[in-house]
Amino acid sequence: MSYPIVILGSGKGSNADALLQAQAKKQLGRAHVAAIISDQADAGILELGQKHTVPAIYVDPLQSKARLSRDVERSFIERVASFSPRLIVLAGFMRIIGPTFIQAFKGRVINLHPSLLPSFPGIDSIQQAFDFGVTVTGCTVHWVTAELDAGPIIRQKPVEIEPQDTLALLRTKVHIAEHSLLPKVIAEMSQGKISLPTGL
Ligand code: GAR
Numbered sequence: 001m002s003y004p005i006v007i008l009g010s011g012k013g014s015n016a017d018a019l020l021q022a023q024a025k026k027q028l029g030r031a032h033v034a035a036i037i038s039d040q041a042d043a044g045i046l047e048l049g050q051k052h053t054v055p056a057i058y059v060d061p062l063q064s065k066a067r068l069s070r071d072v073e074r075s076f077i078e079r080v081a082s083f084s085p086r087l088i089v090l091a092g093f094m095r096i097i098g099p100t101f102i103q104a105f106k107g108r109v110i111n112l113h114p115s116l117l118p119s120f121p122g123i124d125s126i127q128q129a130f131d132f133g134v135t136v137t138g139c140t141v142h143w144v145t146a147e148l149d150a151g152p153i154i155r156q157k158p159v160e161i162e163p164q165d166t167l168a169l170l171r172t173k174v175h176i177a178e179h180s181l182l183p184k185v186i187a188e189m190s191q192g193k194i195s196l197p198t199g200l
Helices: 013-023 044-052 072-081 101-102 126-132 167-190
Strands: 005-008 031-038 056-058 089-091 110-113 136-143 154-160
Touching: 005 013, 005 167, 013 167, 031 044, 031 072, 031 167, 044 056, 044 110, 044 154, 089 126, 089 167, 110 154, 110 167, 126 136, 126 167, 136 167, 154 167
Parallel strands: 005 031, 005 089, 031 056, 089 110
Antiparallel strands: 110 136, 136 154
């Protein structure tokens, strides 16, 4: 059975690219990227649409600030739903998604976060870990719930911070970990190897 996924992102799109590359190499299980949707008209992630021949759509966030406004959330729901996704992947989507969206796609929304949650939630998580001086950080894929960065954890990948590491190097290390973790998790989900936790 096919397993369409929709990716939501606001930035460069290196993780969306990793998913599309995994798909090209048949390493994404039954999953395939049905669409990429962004709240940033000039985001690099939208350029992947042409490169990989996949619909890449900008949805205007209008007056939304950190959190999507109710109306904009409805526009996102409509766009996403039109691709009938089995899974919605937040890969660098930098606005907070509200309960209406989460309810519309109950148990089908996951997020990639650049730290070992519950440590360093929110923004600038790589910098937070670096500044705090931890010796291990990493990345997390988790289910999205109404509470920011607090949904049940699906998988994590640790990254060691060596004494000589700069912040730039640490960013690279975390991104490399993300590019390997996210496709694996989605492949497993598409093969029914990861089940929804009770209560979600
Ligand atoms: C990734 O590091 C992702 O974990 C992070 O944004 C980056 C997107 O990079 N997400 C968050 O910080 C969410 N709180 P990309 O656009 O190159 O995939």
